[in-house]
Amino acid sequence: xxxxxxxxxxxxxxxxxxxxxxxxxxxxxxxxxxxxxxxxxxxxxxxxxxxxxxxxxxxxxxxxxxxxx
Numbered sequence: 001x002x003x004x005x006x007x008x009x010x011x012x013x014x015x016x017x018x019x020x021x022x023x024x025x026x027x028x029x030x031x032x033x034x035x036x037x038x039x040x041x042x043x044x045x046x047x048x049x050x051x052x053x054x055x056x057x058x059x060x061x062x063x064x065x066x067x068x069x
Contacts, residue, residue: 019056
């Protein structure tokens with residue numbers, strides 16, 4: 001298995017990557033936020049993570065003409 005020859009361009013422009021990074025940020029927020037803020041329920045971060053992962057999968061399946069995939 002090898003990387004695509006334009007992997008850096010794809011990494012910067014693919015919406016699937018952007019959604020997955022956002023999912024990682026939301027998941028990290030679910031771990032860190034309860035330490036500092038107790039008023040925000042954990043399910044909010046879990047829901048945001050789920051939405052971002054679904055968005056990443058959806059974006060991966062769609063044709064992204066700018067990226068060429």
